[in-house]
Amino acid sequence: xxxxxxxxxxxxxxxxAALRLAEAGExxxxxxxxxxxxxxxxxxxxxLGFGPGRVESPAQALPAFTEANPDHPYxxxxxxxxxxxxxWLRARLPAIGYQGGLDENFLLPTAIGAVxxxxxxxxTMVAGDLRAGGRLVFVGLxxxxxxxxxxxxxxxxxxxxxxVVSARSLEASPPVAGEADRSSVGFARLFEEPSFRxxxxxxxxGKLERDERVGFPAVLGLRRAGEVWRELEAGLGRPVxxxxxxxxxxxxxxxxxxxxxxxxxxxxxxxxxxxxVGADTRAGRVEAVITQPTARATTxxxxxxxxxxxxxxxxxxxxxxxxxxxxxxFDLPLAGPASLDGPRFLPDYFDEHPLNRVGVAVDDGLxxxxxxxxxVYENLHASGATLAGALPxxxxxxxxxxxxxxxxxxxxxxxxxx
Amino acid sequence: xxGGGSTGAGVARDAAMRGLRTVLVERRDLADGxxxxxxxxxxxxxxxxxxxxxxxxxxxxxxxxxxxTASDCIEDTGGxxxxxxxxxxxxxDEFVKGxxxxxxxxxxxxxxEALRREPRLNPEISxxxxxxxxxxxxxxxxxxxxxxxxxxxxxxxxxxxxLALEHDGQKVTGALxxxxxxxxxxxxxxxxxxxxxxxxxxxxxxxxxxxxxVLPGKGIMIAMNHRLVNTVINRCKMPADGDIIVPIRTVCVxxxxxxxxxxxxxxxxxxxxxxxxxxxxxxxxxxFRESRALRVWxxxxxxxxxxxxxxTREVSRSHALLDHRERDGVEGLVTITGGKxxxxxxxxxxxxxxxxxxxGVERPSRTAEEALAGSDDGRFYLLxxxxxxxxxxxxxxxxxxxxxxxxRERLEEAMRRRRTANLDDIRRTLRLGMGPCQGGFCTYRxxxxxxxxxxLDHRAANDSLxxxxxxxxxxxxxxxxxxxxxxxxxxxxxxxxxxGVQHLPT
Numbered sequence: 001x002x003x004x005x006x007x008x009x010x011x012x013x014x015x016x017a018a019l020r021l022a023e024a025g026e027x028x029x030x031x032x033x034x035x036x037x038x039x040x041x042x043x044x045x046x047x048l049g050f051g052p053g054r055v056e057s058p059a060q061a062l063p064a065f066t067e068a069n070p071d072h073p074y075x076x077x078x079x080x081x082x083x084x085x086x087x088w089l090r091a092r093l094p095a096i097g098y099q100g101g102l103d104e105n106f107l108l109p110t111a112i113g114a115v116x117x118x119x120x121x122x123x124t125m126v127a128g129d130l131r132a133g134g135r136l137v138f139v140g141l142x143x144x145x146x147x148x149x150x151x152x153x154x155x156x157x158x159x160x161x162x163x164v165v166s167a168r169s170l171e172a173s174p175p176v177a178g179e180a181d182r183s184s185v186g187f188a189r190l191f192e193e194p195s196f197r198x199x200x201x202x203x204x205x206g207k208l209e210r211d212e213r214v215g216f217p218a219v220l221g222l223r224r225a226g227e228v229w230r231e232l233e234a235g236l237g238r239p240v241x242x243x244x245x246x247x248x249x250x251x252x253x254x255x256x257x258x259x260x261x262x263x264x265x266x267x268x269x270x271x272x273x274x275x276x277v278g279a280d281t282r283a284g285r286v287e288a289v290i291t292q293p294t295a296r297a298t299t300x301x302x303x304x305x306x307x308x309x310x311x312x313x314x315x316x317x318x319x320x321x322x323x324x325x326x327x328x329x330f331d332l333p334l335a336g337p338a339s340l341d342g343p344r345f346l347p348d349y350f351d352e353h354p355l356n357r358v359g360v361a362v363d364d365g366l367x368x369x370x371x372x373x374x375x376v377y378e379n380l381h382a383s384g385a386t387l388a389g390a391l392p393x394x395x396x397x398x399x400x401x402x403x404x405x406x407x408x409x410x411x412x413x414x415x416x417x418x
Numbered sequence: 419x420x421g422g423g424s425t426g427a428g429v430a431r432d433a434a435m436r437g438l439r440t441v442l443v444e445r446r447d448l449a450d451g452x453x454x455x456x457x458x459x460x461x462x463x464x465x466x467x468x469x470x471x472x473x474x475x476x477x478x479x480x481x482x483x484x485x486x487t488a489s490d491c492i493e494d495t496g497g498x499x500x501x502x503x504x505x506x507x508x509x510x511d512e513f514v515k516g517x518x519x520x521x522x523x524x525x526x527x528x529x530x531e532a533l534r535r536e537p538r539l540n541p542e543i544s545x546x547x548x549x550x551x552x553x554x555x556x557x558x559x560x561x562x563x564x565x566x567x568x569x570x571x572x573x574x575x576x577x578x579x580x581l582a583l584e585h586d587g588q589k590v591t592g593a594l595x596x597x598x599x600x601x602x603x604x605x606x607x608x609x610x611x612x613x614x615x616x617x618x619x620x621x622x623x624x625x626x627x628x629x630x631x632v633l634p635g636k637g638i639m640i641a642m643n644h645r646l647v648n649t650v651i652n653r654c655k656m657p658a659d660g661d662i663i664v665p666i667r668t669v670c671v672x673x674x675x676x677x678x679x680x681x682x683x684x685x686x687x688x689x690x691x692x693x694x695x696x697x698x699x700x701x702x703x704x705x706f707r708e709s710r711a712l713r714v715w716x717x718x719x720x721x722x723x724x725x726x727x728x729x730t731r732e733v734s735r736s737h738a739l740l741d742h743r744e745r746d747g748v749e750g751l752v753t754i755t756g757g758k759x760x761x762x763x764x765x766x767x768x769x770x771x772x773x774x775x776x777x778g779v780e781r782p783s784r785t786a787e788e789a790l791a792g793s794d795d796g797r798f799y800l801l802x803x804x805x806x807x808x809x810x811x812x813x814x815x816x817x818x819x820x821x822x823x824x825x826r827e828r829l830e831e832a833m834r835r836r837r838t839a840n841l842d843d844i845r846r847t848l849r850l851g852m853g854p855c856q857g858g859f860c861t862y863r864x865x866x867x868x869x870x871x872x873x874l875d876h877r878a879a880n881d882s883l884x885x886x887x888x889x890x891x892x893x894x895x896x897x898x899x900x901x902x903x904x905x906x907x908x909x910x911x912x913x914x915x916x917x918g919v920q921h922l923p924t
Contacts, residue, residue, distance in 0.1 A: 037911070040908065040911065041911060041915065041916065042916065110916065110917050110918045111862070111916070111917055112862065112883075112917040112918070112919060112922065113876070113922075114917060114918035114919065114921040114922055115918070115921065116918050144816045144817075144818060144826065144863055145862075145863065146866075147862070147863070147865075147866025147867070147869065147870075149866075149869065149870060150865065150866045150869040150870075150876070150879055153869070153875065153876035153879070154876045154880070154922060154923065156876075157876060157923045158923075178813060179813045180813050180814055180815050180816055181813055181815065181816045181817055244916060245916070246859060246862065246863075246912065246916070247908075247912070311907065312903045312904060312907045313904055313907035313908050313910075313911060314904070315901075315904055318900075318903070319899050319900070319903055320708060320899055320900060321696055321707045321708055321711070321899045321900060322693075323899070343689075344898070345895035345896075345898055346895070347891075347892070347895070348888070348891075349887050349888050349891035350920055353895075355903075392915070393910050393911050393914045393915035394914055394915075394920070396915070396918075398911075398915060
């Protein structure tokens with residue numbers, strides 16, 4: 001089977017690259033071992049939240065940040081391209097209703113009551129923005145993955161540069177049909193039932209104070225989340241917002257659903273459950289990748305390939321018991337720490353561990369490069385958490401990095417094709 | 419009674435059962451020292467049958483007693499001694515002879531039968547012998563003894579450190595202890611002080627001017643994500659490093675090493691030791707090296723020796739009872755040290771016998787007959803017991819720690835009973851955070867629940883969470899490789915990406 005581009009990995013980076021290429025008329029296939037980290041992480045597009053101090057405006061902070069971190073993936077991208085990727089996603093996924101941009105970060109409460117900056121925020125989370133101050137009430141549903149009293153206690157102490165936020169919590173006991181251990185997905189299904197929402201609205205009606213905005217764990221529906229959220233706002237007569245909490249991430253699943261649906265509409269294909277087990281490479285080019293979901297192997301040929309298998313969390317990068325690190329599909333050279341011989345981790349949990357920045361180094365066309373700084377394969381591009389040099393969980397740059405590098409990989413492929 | 423390990427808790431129980439007014443002081447939590455840091459092997463004695471026959475005899479006698487009196491703490495896994503290609507098959511004959519001489523039941527079985535029982539064992543083994551090894555849960559055992567002691571009137575003072583022993587001439591009359599939580603000092607009068615501080619017993623004896631030569635022997639252990647074996651597996655050779663794999667609860671543990679160290683509070687684990695442990699594991703179970711390793715830790719064996727020795731492996735595993743009245747002319751002090759958790763009951767009995775002798779009372783020990791609560795029916799612990807308790811009513815309660823099947827009710831009950839803001843205390847009570855995700859999912863939940871149950875303010879709750887994260891990381895990072903790296907990175911995303919715990923006020 002022959003495609004213009006085969007993308008390996010179905011996370012935000014892979015889906016972005018694939019969707020961009022399909023929109024441009026390419027025949028695109030996504031092959032992935034499984035779904036990506038969308039199902040584990042919130043759908044907010046964090047471009048740069050900490051650099052290392054809290055970032056108010058990613059647009060203003062990025063130039064200094066990339067200058068200070070020349071090996072960071074953002075240093076391979078032009079600021080215009082990062083901005084274009086954010087604008088593109090905002091316009092492209094009306095179902096998510098993204099708001100914001102690179103000019104000013106939202107400040108959202110985390111499930112433990114810390115403050116997290118984020119550039120692009122789903123409409124269901126926007127009213128949690130702390131920049132405006134105000135009165136917030138967080139509602140517990142008896143979900144074991146959300147502790148609103150603890151959240152509110154911390155949030156009341158959060159550093160917000162003089163902006164005043166008052167936070168309290170309420171425990172609601174909506175009817176859960178005898179299921180004590182209902183998961184966040186189970187709650188999401190309940191929220192899609194009008195009778196459940198009505199009962200919850202009735203229970204909360206007398207308990208809310210004037211001007212309070214109401215925060216729920218991010219379980220307000222799956223397929224019809226926008227509708228659930230709007231009806232709760234209407235029923236409670238006030239802004240309602242979601243707070244992302246432990247995996248599985250409903251908002252992330254919605255993002256995956258929206259992106260994969262858009263990709264199919266644009267003519268692209270997705271095959272999940274197809275781990276790539278090998279590649280056909282010759283004369284500095286990748287000719288094909290081979291997947292083997294069952295006994296029979298399938299070979300996919302293409303003109304270009306995008307590696308978006310993720311980092312150590314997804315298995316795109318690996319380390320064995322002897323400390324040997326590798327990239328899983330093409331065994332690409334790795335970059336990152338000054339030395340790979342020393343300890344991979346340090347004793348303090350919050351230390352900057354040498355393994356943290358390990359990954360694949362790329363040129364300006366996002367092609368993986370070797371120690372000689374030359375592309376390993378002329379038609380292979382890499383994006384997302386596979387790339388060396390970032391600390392996305394610390395920088396609050398996860399989805400932003402995946403979006404921008406996936407977008408850039410597609411741009412490089414299209415540029416060469418033309 | 420000084421020391422809250424298995425011996426100390428055993429002494430407290432034995433003494434209280436004999437009607438002595440007893441108080442136990444422990445500088446940290448019960449089973450926080452050596453007892454909580456071993457592989458969980460209830461020895462049959464086979465390990466010592468050739469090298470240390472006295473220790474072997476003690477082990478098999480106590481093994482059989484504990485199977486009756488502490489059955490709920492024991493999983494009856496059975497044990498195998500196997501000759502791998504690296505071992506001399508002729509040692510098997512010596513091994514059988516040693517077992518016979520020391521009373522350890524032993525039987526040679528066909529290699530095919532051993533492989534049928536343990537399919538992941540190295541198929542190249544040449545001989546296999548069964549012995550009655552088992553797995554024992556140290557926390558359950560120690561808490562069982564401590565509760566029994568309390569029921570018989572004993573007091574248990576945790577987080578109380580001994581600062582000094584009180585004297586009246588050449589007689590020890592009690593101890594000055596500090597409550598490590600409040601900083602308050604407390605004087606405790608006692609007619610007899612029993613020093614069961616294990617690897618720290620030398621430090622305690624010194625407070626009375628007595629010299630007790632305890633050599634802390636460091637042993638490292640690695641817990642693997644799965645029960646790669648369901649029987650205790652021993653290499654059939656003279657005791658050496660990394661020659662035992664113990665299946666215990668949801669994991670299996672490989673051990674151990676034996677290195678003499680100066681200070682039992684400073685136990686460093688090196689990459690070389692970890693590598694050696696994984697290589698030895700590979701000899702017993704092919705594929706061991708690249709299996710998911712959860713964490714590594716070290717414990718300090720209390721090895722008593724009359725003279726200086728260079729190699730702690732040469733010191734007998736038998737215990738030592740020192741009556742300082744006869745030995746040093748110091749009345750009112752008894753030291754019990756050396757030994758193993760398997761023989762803790764015997765050690766406790768000996769120590770209380772000596773204490774009774776000094777007190778001039780004659781009351782026999784009943785701990786060889788009287789079972790711990792929960793063990794009255796003689797039924798062994800089963801791996802599936804938590805699941806079995808839950809299965810009939812699957813949606814009855816929330817599971818807060820999925821790895822160890824801890825329900826919200828059990829967690830809240832433990833928090834109320836323990837009255838602690840330290841999640842590590844809760845871990846030792848319920849195994850919170852000890853499974854494959856090493857606290858990735860349960861730490862936030864448990865802190866949220868602790869915040870509510872103990873009415874903690876945000877700072878205290880945050881301190882609890884961060885301390886638990888650091889405590890888990892301590893054992894995870896030295897052995898982090900393979901698929902466990904995926905888990906660790908997901909945990910990073912949860913704590914630092916999703917929750918942002920590094921930005922919390924503390």
